[in-house]
Amino acid sequence: MRLFAPHISPIEDLIKRYHKPLYWHIRRMVVCHDDAQDVLQNTFLQVHLHLSELKDKQQERAWVYKVATNEALQWLRSKREFLSLEDEDASALLSTLHAETYLDTADSLLVLFQQAILTLPTMQRTVFNLRYYDELSYDEIAQIIGSSPASAKTNYHYAKAKISNYMLQHS
């Protein structure tokens, strides 16, 4: 039993609890394993440097996911600039998916499902991943993407409908 109010976890504790879910969240966003590893390192570095800014323990999960999401989006943005691509996130990510070494292509339905997710606009893709895989609440997602819970919910339902259509068309 804690005698005092819950305190902010030290960085080792945060790494221990969040490295797996954050790795998968980042991996789903950047697709490539090596990139995900780099983004995860940057994420924990940012978390460590700005840990004092986290005042409310209740918002810890949303906060670390927000840092990870921002780092992943920043990574994608820098990659897009490096490759001189404009609004071609989907095609670039699909190329990355097909070139990825650490990908199990045995189950084509799983690959197709990821393809469907990668064709979504960035916001919908982020919201869908956070809700579908990480099971975050709409409040937490809204906090992460900087919008309202209603907007997060709308984005999720649009994303799900688009994925459903894609899967029915391509399977």
Added chain:
Amino acid sequence: MKTTDPQFDFSLVGKRMPYTVPEGFLEQSAATMSDVVSKSTIYHVRRRYAAAVAVCAIIVAVGVGSLYVHDEARAATPVYCQTPESEDGDWSNFAEADLFLENMNW
């Protein structure tokens, strides 16, 4: 009669993903992350320390520079030290003053 569009059955996929990781990656990644973060933090702290030292050096240099300028300014005769012209003549010319003193029969 109301009809609904066919929907994909998401339970066919569930939370499974085609992504894989190198063997042992997830088991070792926590330790690797802690190590990387602590090393990077030391690097950041050193950078901040170096920046702080540089800022201090600049402040000291500016302080010393301002003192030097102050000395130069002090070398010029302040207004309050200048001998005012009196009724007896211009006493700011020390040679004249010395001559006057010599000629005086004390």
